[in-house]
Amino acid sequence: xxxxxxxxxxxxxxxxxxxxxxxxxxxxxxxxxxxxxxxxxxxxxxxxxxxxxxxxxxxxxxxxxxxxxxxxxxxxxxxxxxxxxxxxxxxxxxxxxxxxxxxxxxxxxxxxxxxxxxxxxxxxxxxxxxxxxxxxxxxxxxxxxxxxxxxxxxxxxxxxxxxxxxxxxxxxxxxxxxxxxxxxxxxxxxxxxxxxxxxxxxxxxxxxxxxxxxxxxxxxxxxxxxxxxxxxxxxxxxxxxxxxxxxxxxxxxxxxxxxxxxxxxxxxxxxxxxxxxxxxxxxxxxxxxxxxxxxxxxxxxxxxxxxxxxxxxxxxxxxxxxxxxxxxxxxxxxxxxxxxxxxxxxxxxxxxxxxxxxxxxxxx
Amino acid sequence: xxxxxxxxxxxxxxxxxxxxxxxxxxxxxxxxxxxxxxxxxxxxxxxxxxxxxxxxxxxxxxxxxxxxxxxxxxxxxxxxxxxxxxxxxxxxxxxxxxxxxxxxxxxxxxxxxxxxxxxxxxxxxxxxxxxxxxxxxxxxxxxxxxxxxxxxxxxxxxxxxxxxxxxxxxxxxxxxxxxxxxxxxxxxxxxxxxxxxxxxxxxxxxxxxxxxxxxxxxxxxxxxxxxxxxxxxxxxxxxxxxxxxxxxxxxxxxxxxxxxxxxxxxxxxxxxxxxxxxxxxxxxxxxxxxxxxxxxxxxxxxxxxxxxxxxxxxxxxxxxxxxxxxxxxxxxxxxxxxxxxxxxxxxxxxxxxxxxxxxxxxxxxxxxxxxxxxxxxxxxxxxxxxxxxxxxxxx
Numbered sequence: 001x002x003x004x005x006x007x008x009x010x011x012x013x014x015x016x017x018x019x020x021x022x023x024x025x026x027x028x029x030x031x032x033x034x035x036x037x038x039x040x041x042x043x044x045x046x047x048x049x050x051x052x053x054x055x056x057x058x059x060x061x062x063x064x065x066x067x068x069x070x071x072x073x074x075x076x077x078x079x080x081x082x083x084x085x086x087x088x089x090x091x092x093x094x095x096x097x098x099x100x101x102x103x104x105x106x107x108x109x110x111x112x113x114x115x116x117x118x119x120x121x122x123x124x125x126x127x128x129x130x131x132x133x134x135x136x137x138x139x140x141x142x143x144x145x146x147x148x149x150x151x152x153x154x155x156x157x158x159x160x161x162x163x164x165x166x167x168x169x170x171x172x173x174x175x176x177x178x179x180x181x182x183x184x185x186x187x188x189x190x191x192x193x194x195x196x197x198x199x200x201x202x203x204x205x206x207x208x209x210x211x212x213x214x215x216x217x218x219x220x221x222x223x224x225x226x227x228x229x230x231x232x233x234x235x236x237x238x239x240x241x242x243x244x245x246x247x248x249x250x251x252x253x254x255x256x257x258x259x260x261x262x263x264x265x266x267x268x269x270x271x272x273x274x275x276x277x278x279x280x281x282x283x284x285x286x287x288x289x290x291x292x293x294x295x296x297x298x299x300x301x302x303x304x305x306x307x308x309x310x311x312x313x314x315x316x317x318x319x320x321x322x323x324x325x326x327x328x329x330x331x332x333x334x335x336x337x338x339x340x341x342x343x344x345x346x347x348x349x350x351x352x353x354x355x356x357x358x359x360x361x362x363x364x
Numbered sequence: 365x366x367x368x369x370x371x372x373x374x375x376x377x378x379x380x381x382x383x384x385x386x387x388x389x390x391x392x393x394x395x396x397x398x399x400x401x402x403x404x405x406x407x408x409x410x411x412x413x414x415x416x417x418x419x420x421x422x423x424x425x426x427x428x429x430x431x432x433x434x435x436x437x438x439x440x441x442x443x444x445x446x447x448x449x450x451x452x453x454x455x456x457x458x459x460x461x462x463x464x465x466x467x468x469x470x471x472x473x474x475x476x477x478x479x480x481x482x483x484x485x486x487x488x489x490x491x492x493x494x495x496x497x498x499x500x501x502x503x504x505x506x507x508x509x510x511x512x513x514x515x516x517x518x519x520x521x522x523x524x525x526x527x528x529x530x531x532x533x534x535x536x537x538x539x540x541x542x543x544x545x546x547x548x549x550x551x552x553x554x555x556x557x558x559x560x561x562x563x564x565x566x567x568x569x570x571x572x573x574x575x576x577x578x579x580x581x582x583x584x585x586x587x588x589x590x591x592x593x594x595x596x597x598x599x600x601x602x603x604x605x606x607x608x609x610x611x612x613x614x615x616x617x618x619x620x621x622x623x624x625x626x627x628x629x630x631x632x633x634x635x636x637x638x639x640x641x642x643x644x645x646x647x648x649x650x651x652x653x654x655x656x657x658x659x660x661x662x663x664x665x666x667x668x669x670x671x672x673x674x675x676x677x678x679x680x681x682x683x684x685x686x687x688x689x690x691x692x693x694x695x696x697x698x699x700x701x702x703x704x705x706x707x708x709x710x711x712x713x714x715x716x717x718x719x720x721x722x723x724x725x726x727x728x729x730x731x732x733x734x735x736x737x738x739x740x741x742x743x744x745x746x747x748x749x750x751x752x753x754x755x756x757x758x759x
Binding site: 025026027029033036037040041044185186187188189192199201202203204205206207210211214215217218219220221222295299300302303305306313316317320327329330333334336337340341344345348 | 392393394396400407411414415417485486491497498500501502503504506509510514517518698702705725728733737741
């Protein structure tokens, strides 16, 4: 190696560094890559101007009627202006819509708090109880001078948030028990849990929702009925619990046998072992996949449309069914797609960062 | 923990004691099973009582009655005069049709996405990343509504149909593509099936010969040749006719060609675009799971890049890919039940209609669940078998 000789130190060739080098190595490293790059650029050249044109250039931002929108073409911002309250809050009484708004803010706030590690203390449970009670009071009313609003009138974003947060909140303990049951050495308990989990995971959520809407009323004694929203919520909980159970089981299986044996040798009973030794470790492993389940649950709540519940997706459909604004489904669906995307994408980003943080103890 | 196995060895005369783990386990199980049985009995008795009160008979006899409703599209002959049972079969076939085509298309497209996500080309990798993130974070149902609205509302009528390729028409009546017609079709499909059988046999023989002599047989090229030659031979032997059936505008709609209804197209598009994003992530993580040293080791023993991929990298990546891929296939099949939201007559939609007509809610739900359970279990059994075949043989 004569790299210490004076005068032989040379900079890398111009073409390998800086912008040119980056372009060469990342975009034009081989003939095939160059062709792909050019193709992709061509597609972008077609798509981006068309998109900007559609969203910002063509539409008349001052338009207020459907006719004006149809005249100019492009994205109809007037539709969003006119219908956003209906899409966001459904048919909740118009003057009272600050209540679902506040309820949504509380729910989102509680979710955000649960994401911050500083809050991962016992009082987080208390915080959730307070938040859920506050949401209930705000949505139903009937106390504190708020007028009563029956839950058939709830709708839009708060309903989607309620269905998914209540869904995961109740599915988690249920799923935990199912997972423990499936790992149990008692054949009777194990069989019940396995049958439940496999049965639920084998059928689509749609069929469970149908079941809740047509079969649940038959299951109950005469004269006793559960309201439609609650039935859908039950179906969602039963569905999510099976998936939570399988995820938690993965975590339980990842705990080395020595931990169980160590706990045994300390003379801990089953529940003490689980609560103090096994679950704290197992649950830590499965937090990222559990967040994944929450994301898919959030998306899956849109399926309640099929049994006619007024969630965000159904509200978007309802907004388009107005005869005056017919034909603006693209506008409506794009609007709520953005809402769903913001929620799901931020949770999934959070899950990724959490995975990295939790992984630190395990990394060598 | 070991309640059942942990028996005290020194207990010739065991008495009932709460301190004996085996006894406790037995009592727990009896209690839990008893509670489950009680719950089932309670729900069943309520149901029977309610059904009696509403004058609904139980049982599957209604399947033999006349259906009386039309189904938009069907792979087998169906008319409203047929039975409910036949309608259910039509629905099931429609579900299978969209699932099979969807699984194949999502695998191809998803694999492409996963590979381009890993591409060294910055633009390509970013674009596929963008696609995956957008598709994964928007509910499938919403995407289905979007595609359906796009096809039925935004697309022009048949007279002004878009024509992206010659003889391919896109209108608010769905997609129209040219297809083959003629009595030689059966022969060609037969030839194709024969070619596949021949390829499997050839692969078997080639592996045995390579094991024995070390000679490598160019299987890929031979397989491609067989796939072309055998069907062509079959066509030639049959002497049948074969022509291309082009869709043509006659009156207000198209005649001829292969028709894909707006419902089917929207469902297939939605399922494929959504699932392929997940498949892409599965493929990406599978390829990334293979150690870089494997590439280097393979090239150090002189394997070409293509052989390395086929003989070294893919077999190892497949082990990581298969289990999550299985659950994606299952998801796609189960998600096809969203067809009911846009009116594609799959098994859920058909059974739902039957259920509304006859009031046989429980039987209807049971049919839907049984159908999905059978399909899901078949897919898992097949994929588990495949997984076992390619799994790492450990000590």
